Amino acid sequence: MTMDYLLWVCSLIVPVVLAVEETLMDSRWATTELAWTTFPESGWEEVSGYDDSMSPIRTYQVCNVRQPNQNNWLRTDFIPRKGVLRVYVELKFSVRDCASIPNIPGSCKETFNLFYYESEGDTATDTSPLWRENPYVKVDTIAPDESFSLLETGRINTKVRSFGPLSKAGFYLAFQDLGACMSLISVRVFFKKCSTTIANFAVFPETATGAEATSLVIAPGACVTNAMEVSVPLKLYCNGDGEWMVPVGSCTCVAGFEPSADGTQCQACIPGTFKSKFGEGSCAPCPSNSRTSARGANICPCQNGFYRADSDPPDSGCTTIPSAPRNVISSVNETSLSLEWEEPKDTGGRSDLVYNVVCKKCLRDRSPCTRCDDNVDIAPRRLGLRQRKVVVRNLQAHTRYSFEVQAVNGVSGKNPTSPSYSTVNITTNQAAPSAVPTVHLMRSTSDTLSLSWLPPEKPNGVILDYEIKYQERGQAMSHTVTSQHSSSKVEGLRAATPYVVQVRARTVAGYGRYSNPMDFSTSLHSDPQKSVQDQLPLIIGSASAGLVVIVAMVVIAVVCLKKQRSGSELEYTEKLQQYISPGVKVYIDPFTYEDPNDAVHEFAKEIDISCVKIEEVIGAGEFGEVCRGRLKQAGRREMVVAIKTLKAGYTERQRRDFLAEASIMGQFDHPNVIRLEGVLTRSCPVLIITEFMENGALDSFLRLNDGRFTMTQLVGMLRGIAAGMKYLSDMNYVHRDLAARNILVNSNLVCKVSDFGLSRFLDDTSADPTYTSSLGGKIPIRWTAPEAIAFRKFTSASDVWSYGIVMWEVVSYGERPYWDMSNQDVMTAVEQDYRLPPPMDCPMVLHQLMLECWMKERNMRPKFSRIVSTLDKLLRNAASLKVVTSTYSGDLLRLGGTLPGHNRKSPESSQEIVRQQMSQTLPIRV
Structure with a gap:
């Protein structure tokens, strides 16, 4: 995950939009009688009344409190549901206090029941469906917050109830009175929806909420005009309260367009400005030496004579070719040449200036100069020079050369003319010959050595003669003789004596270099007929013996290398043990x-x-x-x-x-x-x-035994996993794939950490030990800490994050973390500080420990040693495991918010309970 991606995630902010309600039916709209169906006729009665703002409305009332066994029904007209899955009913009513009615039997009520009945059409009659709870579906028993007496009128109660999921074309509402004195002032039926919104330059349509209060309905998005997708899919989640949450995907303005002031659309760059990349940036004025007169430009073309290199970004200024190098100075030394020059007066406005040196050989007959042969050596190199000096060697003597020193930058290839260059012409001098190749011994006697050799590879002129230098081995005094040919006989030598011989050639330019020294020996007896061929058996025998020695040396070297490697591994292990306490093992990769x-x-x-x-x-x-x-x-x-x-x-x-x-x-x-x-x-x-682990993997074992274990047993399993991970952490070992599927369970419910396929050695010699993955393997997103996903930095702290997910899996009996959300949605939600809610019946202390394992700052997460200690305290104090969350929620929990299922009006109360229960076990971060 790159830094650009992290910045993109931080920009995913959805505007705060209040939930929208759309009404399906409102009795206050009626301008004539409602004429709803009643049963029996002596029950509910339609009368004219006033709402809480004293506007005239049609109401229903009933007050048969003096007659026992009341069962009065009132049914609305058919209400089409318009495809929504969950509806809300707002009731405004007043109820008389039974105590204020004198001489009434004990059957007086102050409540009534709300029912609904689904139908594919308006098919209800006076007798169908039957006036009883089945086939009607009961929503709730409605009780007033305030009732009234004769002296206290006008106390109107408002109640809202919801029901779903709905599946048929529409429904009826029904109200059952069992003996109350009440007035049903108004009935409003509505549903909630998330309104159309624009987020991250994507339009999300109006979306109705789901069938359940905890449902998340996905709304697909589409980029606004002149915007493009930078991550897919584009979607928002509409929750049960009609609010958008967890945006996924993003759009951004294309090149040539910038965000508008209100951030809802992409507008074209005005003439004279441009925007070269897609993204949230603004249009900028054209860079130097470029211009544009079009709207929506993504690049400004260069003016005449100016160019951009292929590697230049579109927002860079335009540049031109450099001028020629100045003040080229040449210095000839026989067949070598030194060239120096100064920087061009104009570099073209670029910093990538380099130089090329082109060598051309010119003949004397005025014909065009041609490129030099490859044997001409230009040091340090011919092309792409940064320094302004070269040395040229291996030129021919008495030859005319022309050298071009070219100044080249990144746009030189864009100019149709040749590169800017300066020329210098030189003529080489006479040079001494090169060294004589190896000298050979043709014949030896007790007082002579007959020698021969080949002429130098580069004589650089006519060879006048050769000088032969010889001396006894180990002696400082030497002697010389000359020869007009490439052979010579050295005479007057001592018998059976080794001599060192060297030869050099001479031209009018002087002597060349000596050949490499060669050792030759005179013979013991004078034998003018002895030749080199006579010595062949000795030479062959010596060579064979030398070859045997060489092979033996190679074998010895290989053995030594193997011993050296084994010694290195032993030394590595011994050094590694120095970093840990005596008696403690350390993991070796x-x-x-x-x-x-x-x-x-x-x-x-x-x-x-x-x-x-x-x-x-x-x-x-x-x-x-x-x-x-x-x-x-x-x-x-x-x-x-x-x-x-x-x-x-x-x-x-x-x-x-x-x-x-x-x-x-x-x-x-x-x-x-x-x-x-x-x-x-x-x-x-x-x-x-x-x-062998009889019960197999922990996740499948829990799913097969859903709800069969006590919370103490589950905490015991978690304690065992934490103890195993503490042991591995103490050995400097990072697991990297800790999940319930990689925990095995035996017949005694002992949990053991397994599957070490993703593990690697953790080097603890640094202050912040980490393992950087060099492999491109897949990462288990739902179990992996965000820093490990983004930067592939795995530590014991990232294993602690994974352990928190394992805790959630265990307490939820193997439920899939983050349910059916995609991996991309999970990464986005975690980056926005959403965390998994407590599973059903989860003790508050355990969910608090999960949240600590999921701290964004890895240094703030608990160590495995503290997790083991905490779980030990919980097992000793079983009462702390009895304070659980009230309900399970499928919504993600946002850090700093309230726990799902708790009273949202007083979040401090639930957190105070957690604080009190955990004061002896965990430090609390509220």
């Missing part, structure tokens, strides 16, 4: 081993294939099948085990990763971490043997 077999054999026990018996396949893993089997080893009882197999046709990398998991597990020894029994690497297939 198996990927530091060159050969995975070295790691797995160091940390895992090799088991013989005869000890393992596979009984049945129980699942499939990443690398192959997972089986149940039995392990019988000498001196140990037979035990049931889980067996992971490496599928046939595996690659070497798959085998390495498969064995790496065993190398990781083999380092751990804790009752809440899955135990490795051993591996089989010398058989086919390759196997990993672990202890």
